[in-house]
Amino acid sequence: MNSILERIAACVENGKVNMKSPYPPSMRGQEGADELTAEALKEGLTPTEILDLGLIPGMNAIGLKFSENRAFVPEMLMAAKAMSTAMLHLKPYFASGDIEYKGxxxxxxxxxxxxxxxxxxxxxxxxxxxxxxxxxxxxxxxxxxxxxxxxxxxxxxxxxxxxxxxxxxxxxxxxxxxxxxxxxxxxxxxxxxxxxxxxxxxxxxxxxxxxxxxxxxxxxxxxxxx
Amino acid sequence: MDKRRYNPDFNQLVKIFRREKADRPVLFEYFMNGELFSHITGLSFEELTDPMDKIRMITRAFYLLGYDYVTIPSRYLTGFSFEAAGHEKKETVSLNEGAVINDRNSFESYNWPVPEEGSYRLLEDVTGILPEGMKVIVPGPGGVLENVIYLVGFESLCFMIFEDEDLAKDIFDAVGARLLRFYEIVSSYDSVGALIVNDDWGFKNQTMLSPDTLRRMVFPWQKKIVEAIHRNGKYAVLHSCGNISDVMDDIIEDMKFDAKHSFEDNIVPVERAYEMWGRRIAIMGGIDMDFLVRSTPDEITMRAGNILRLTDSKGYALGSGNSIPPYVPVENYMAMIYAATR
The missing domain is CATH 3.40.50.280 (Cobalamin-binding domain)
Incomplete structure (x- = not known):
């Protein structure tokens, strides 16, 4: 898998929103879901690849932790915030029909x-x-x-x-x-x-x-x- | 209704708090409702306006129903509370609405209540109307976490804990210090036999914040509150809803609460809770609210009788899983306590 997609997934899983975000402390000063999604589009990855191989796996990972009580609501909310920030870059592609929701x-x-x-x-x-x-x-x-x-x-x-x-x-x-x-x-x-x-x-x-x-x-x- | 089968004796409840065997079944509720008080006393609770008249009627109802104490909500006693913006109220309220603190400026400009400025006179006046053997149990004006959520909003608080931890910590400390003072004052009154620390910490599946966050932000204040209550020779009951199994050891070993209240069948049925923790902390109430509302009176009496037999009234007092709001049918509530008073 493309490493930038793995990094996007890690940002979502860990709630790393953008470069400025102090959370999580272990990723302080690093790029977040925001910057990495923009970079991935620039590199020519398709919105569908970013969604299916970056964002969704990240949310699945935090969701699994949540269901096993290894993550809690605040961590889920941070992950959702990172996901939403990344999704802002993909919104135009949903609007144009380049990518589709599952339902x-x-x-x-x-x-x-x-x-x-x-x-x-x-x-x-x-x-x-x-x-x-x-x-x-x-x-x-x-x-x-x-x-x-x-x-x-x-x-x-x-x-x-x-x-x-x-x-x-x-x-x-x-x-x-x-x-x-x-x-x-x-x-x-x-x-x-x-x-x-x-x-x-x-x-x-x-x-x-x-x-x-x-x-x-x-x-x-x-x-x-x- | 004008007779009870046995005289009030707060010492029976003390035996429960000490996880000793009481001489007879003991009842416990966090709070009950005005309609029930009216039904029991034959008077109209809603028509009363004077707090002392309300306290008199609540006390009469608790007495007639067979309790060894009366719980009096702190709003009747003190006027001390944390004010937020208006919350729309239906059958539930949102934990995200009504926030008044969202940054350092709004934290510093918030009009923080002063516990010492509350009025506690009723805790003396109530002595004159308490039937012999009865004591007062006072809940707080919400707990540390509940009040911070009330002031900040739950989802905003979740973000704040990660994005501005210093501010979050300062808000918890500002609330915790004031609640500590409240409990120090209230527990010093002779009329008061025990205090309820009412602070919901759990959702259905897990704690509302991670156990680690609770240990850093919330529990240090709860520990100080329990210490203050114990210093005054009183007992501390934790009323905390939701799934808090992950922090039960903290509640018992670190904060050293005497009793735990609030149980739900969907999380840990009270019978199981008694098996798991009953040797280390008193278990109060626990007849599931959904069960209490939707079962037949016979089913309720049977379950209540079974748990009294299971526990033999050692470290267990009979009551609901949460409280008796108006939507609990009176006949179902009466069927529950009948198991103890028959």
Missing amino acids: VIVIGTVSGDLHDIGKNLVGMAMEGAGWRVIDLGVDVSAGRFISAVEENPGCVVGLSALLTTTMLNMESIVRELKERFGMLKILVGGAPLNQEFCTRIGADYYGRSSQGAIAYLNSLQDATGQ
């Missing part, structure tokens, strides 16, 4: 619930895995999810909730979405949830971690041959 996922915390940390983290991890994430924010009603699905045919939906009481709002949202969009796949997650609840309300996937959710999304992509 679109609409995420949101369900009505009555303002908790956003878990949702944000999962969203960042999905973006880092090559998915376009449309984040509807918090306290999202069924109507807003329906509008977003209408605007993004073929998308997947992810619902988040923190409390026993607010997760009950997932049931009606899932029902309304499924009635309207029969083939729509819906992921659910959040502190009080479990597989039994997911099955009972008719959602398609329950995940304890963002890694599991990404594996599920990628399996959908494989199944549809996108």
Whole structure:
């Protein structure tokens, strides 16, 4: 593999944003994901190569550490920040169609619930895995999810909730979405949830971690041959 | 409701804190809600405006329900708290909203509360209404980490820890020093038997910050707070939600809390927690909130009875995994404590 791609992956994994960033101390004064991505484009690497062989492996590595409790939310956020900075260089290529997202996922915390940390983290991890994430924010009603699905045919939906009481709002949202969009796949997650609840309300996937959710999304992509 | 089966005796709770066997089952809750207090006392909690009237009613409800103490939220007692910008509140709040400190300037210009300027008179006045044998348990106005998150915002704090560690450390120290003073003052009152350090440290899968960061920024202050509580001869209960298994040794061996409260079946069920840590720290409550809300009263009484049998009331007090907010059905709550009071 091209060594600059390995360095980009290392920057994302370790949350090294740019040259000025003091984090991580072991990479102080070195180029970050920002400068290296610009360099890689100048060297003639394609945006797809940078995404598939640099950024995504970096996010996968930190995601694996996170799922094994060898990294924590602050480290994940720094990795996501490094990834986002690099993605700014690739945005024009997404706009022109030179590279494509793996798919679109609409995420949101369900009505009555303002908790956003878990949702944000999962969203960042999905973006880092090559998915376009449309984040509807918090306290999202069924109507807003329906509008977003209408605007993004073929998308997947992810619902988040923190409390026993607010997760009950997932049931009606899932029902309304499924009635309207029969083939729509819906992921659910959040502190009080479990597989039994997911099955009972008719959602398609329950995940304890963002890694599991990404594996599920990628399996959908494989199944549809996108 | 006007009778309880046994007289209040705070010493029974002390036995739990010391991981000794109590003479009978002992109840513990972090806090309960006004609707329940109204239901139990037959009076309207919401119509009361005077803090002392509210404390009187809360005390009456705790007494009638069979507790050996009453928890009184610090907002009724002191007026000491860290003010942030407004947080929108629904059934949950965002940990990212309402931040007021984002750089050195806003840190230095923040209007830091002065614990000594709080009003603690009610801790003396409450002595006149406490039934014999009962003590007061006081939680703090949030903990060290909770208040820093409140002031900075969680995600901003995560970045600050890596990008401006000195500022992050200064904010933790500013909050920690003031909370320490609060606990020193409150634990000195005779009416107070124990204090709750209420500071959530965990998400469902792991601690909110790495254990290393917690050890550098948060735990040194918690250790000083527990030392201050112990110096005044009182007991320290940690109420901390989320998965904090990785730092339980710190809680027990380094900070030396007497008791741990807040358990969730999705993380470590309380029965398992008692097996894992019950010989080293008292285990309080733990009947899972989701279980408490969605199970039948019979199922709840059975589980509560089982854990009382499992623990034989040695280093364990019965209660919920978190608290009794209004969404816990009254009949389900009553089914839980029935296992101890029947």
